Amino acid sequence: MRFEDVWFRYARRADWTLSAVDVAIRPGETVVVLGRNGAGKSTLLQLAAGVLSSVRGRVTDRPDVVGWVPERFPADQPFTAEQYLRRMADIRGGSGVDEWFERLKFAEHRHTRLADLSKGTAQKVGVVQALLLRPGLLVLDEPWEGLDAVARELIPDIVAEVTAAGGAVLVSDHRGEIARLPEAIRWTVADNTVRPGDPEPDDGATDGATGGGSGGGSGGGEVIIEIAARRSDADRTMAELRDSGHRVLGVRTEHQR
């Protein structure tokens, strides 16, 4: 799929959100889109998915089956998780709802109404609806947001399955979870356009971090190291890490792994 000199703005008199975007993603590739909040990552992803259409230029060779996981799942609908997914499967002609409930470990929420789901569980519903048909293009907008440890670990597997089947995957990430996708190509959204590669240090280096593997060669290169600490030591550990010049990106408790 190719962006050919794509320009986009949300209203006729608004500033361009994205301009002169000229990038391509091939089948089997994974692209991680980096950039600050509000840089236009979501816009780029929605243009790729076909939710938005470009104002100038065009997006060509979009696969027939596109799966889009929106940043926020629209939970304001009068269905239970299972009813919703079965209806979406009917609409798409897809299947496998039951297996996905098991795989993402939320079968106990089958009969919970969407509006009553926690943010993370609603996000799982959002992930599953995009995978009911094997997508030729999977677009994941901040897929790690709110997900529990089990599901976070699964995202790379899902990405690998889609690419192994010849699909392309476009992921946005501002939390530095990119370390989970070491093979991915990076695009950076900054200054209203998109270019291949990591953000430059002045780009604000994304909110989280720019991922691993670059060996620190580009000056701003960082790697994400996940550590586990005893609950009682958590405060002290964070303070020590900060003192030694590291950035603490997040703290979470994990009940199961």
Place this chain on the structure above:
Amino acid sequence: MTALVRMRLIAFAGSGRVVAPAILSLAVLGVLYGGGSSLAAPVYGYSATIFFPVLAWLVKLLLDTEPDVQRRLARIAVGPRRESLAGLLAATLAGLLLCAFAMAAPLLVGAIRGPEPGTTEPPLLTGILLGALAHLLALAAALALGALSSRVVAGTLSKGLMILVGGAILVIILGLSRSIAPWLVPPVMATARALNADTLPDAARVALLTAWTAAWCLITLTAYARLRTRRA
């Protein structure tokens, strides 16, 4: 696409948004059929006119039920054209149901009488058929107006309401018998007048009203479809 139509109808019924137009319809029926009985054609002529804004509101409510992001998910699932068509189809089905209800009510409460023997009054069936046509024409016009006022096209709730209410008022004002530009709006009022006249409309008049509505809806719904290619 039928799966999407079904999902939207169920969401509309399940979300409770259907309650407000249902209550309004009951109130309208109560006012219309509080007492007395008349011939079918004039009764249904009034009914179609009064239900026109209710139908337009129903269409807007149905199209606005789905959250924006869900509409975009549907768009990706079935493609932009079928997504917007599915919305119009779901609205049409809901509108047909309301029309059937609006037409059955006066028959059930005895507000419609047959022709007096020995007079030249038209037979009951003719009046019912003309009434059904009047409701269908009102529904078609309401579908077009409701679609243009939907959130995805209008952008904000206030703009959408302005289009809906403004449109309905224009249909009435420009539809008055001494209107300077009756052709600008669908013939909802003209249809009601035709059904209230001393002699029922002939085939040519019926064909004209139908063609007029069809032309107006074609233009409006084409505009809707064009706006929808950009607005998801």
